[in-house]
Amino acid sequence: MATYALEVRDLHVWLSGKEILRGVTVRFPEAAVTAVMGPSGTGKSTLLRAINRLLDLNPEARVEGDVRVYGRSVYEMEPYEVRRIVAMVFQEPNPFPHLSIYDNVAIGPRLHGLARTKRELDEIVRWALEKAMLWDEVKDRLDSSPMKLSGGQRQRLSLARALALKPRILLLDEPTANVDPVNAVKIEEAIRGLVREEGLTAVFVTHMPSQAVRVSEYIVFLYGGRVVEQGPSREVALNPRNPLTEKFFRGEL
């Protein structure tokens, strides 16, 4: 039986009075990629932001239900504690424009005192950049601005920045939606590697069925704020039980 890194229980979210998530219950197995799929506006991003409590920043958001990370309710933890264990990569590449490439990756370890010496910090930065498959491209210009990088490189830098927190769970909000195919493949490979080698648990939001099948072990299909179907990726993609899922995979939704 798989152990679960993350559990969402009967989660309801209202944004500005509108119910976006209507009772979502789903478990994410440890050391695996779970793809969260569904048409746009169906609450995928909202689900991620409820997990790491980024929704707290939105005064218009109301949350009911529970999210548990390794058995602990995130709503009983400090939000920042949650966000260190559950790191996030966003749809838009968003490195900090005022920090160098090195400092972008080093900021997390610095904020959390993960490195005692400059050497340890260098090692974390190098490790994170390697895991994000960016090290070779930036190792000679760690001091330059991230704004000189291409969009795909910036996105891998955002991934490295998240990894430098040494998280256990990675939330990915359509991380390849705004990058070219070559970079998209690199990001997918990086995530597969992290799950395989570091035992990371990934929640990968995507609307592309082919990507979901390539990258994930499990698929959760959301529709209208509810979980319509979930299971091993091949099963869900090839033999969907719900007609809505089937329609989505045929590209008709």
Next chain:
Amino acid sequence: MRGPRRMLARKMWNYAGLAVLVTLAGLAVAPLLHILYLVALKGGEAIARIGLRRFLTESPHPFDPSDPGGIGPALLGTLELAALTAAGATLIALPAAVLISELRGSRLSRATLLLALTLVEFPTILVGLTVYAVLVDHLVGRYNMLAGAAALAIVVLPYLVVQASEALRQVPEGVREAAYSMGAPRTTTVYALIAPAARRGILVGLLIGLARAAGETAPLLFTIGGAYEGYHLCLLREGGAVPLMIYQFIQMPYQAARELAWGAALVLMLIVVTVMVAARLIVREVRM
């Protein structure tokens, strides 16, 4: 043949309209150009006669037509006031701006912004008066530089609060979310990641605020006392400032005093223009 004639009429109207616009624009800009011209001419004349170096470093001799001296102590006073104002205003404005931008939508945020917006237009003479009552009359017992700096800081404060909160608000939502996703407590996140991302906008606000402070006269009228003899940096003593010096010296019936005032006006104009240009350059650099 209605076509060509109509075309001609349209062109005539176009030229007439253009002429009116250019005239009005000229009328609007003329006073400004006249100020620049007059200050440059009269101030330049005075400084040329006295010598730039002496004018910038010596104490004034307003009663001595053969040797009017300079504006040294007043200039130092203005720099001293600017530095204190910048420090004081920033220390208070930054937390207020953070409150406005990071607690967006809350009642406290809206109230703070409203208060700041109201105070931007607050008559500066009233600020000077209040500071006089508290710091000069009540606490120190004599005119002093600290009171001047306090008055200027209060004048600049609301402006800086509005500018800084605007700069913070312009940090892209993606960067803000990324900052919060780094798992640091809220205060740390704001001061370590979001405020630095907005630092240029905040700096521009501070520079423009300082340019304003450098030229403000009303808050200094009954706070710093206007003493121009010799250099000192003591905060609890009377001191001088360039705009106050202009105000006082231009009213004196002595040739030397008026020369000093015009020269000081040119220096003040150059300071303000330099700071404004610096602010503009920073703004341009922001658009990466």
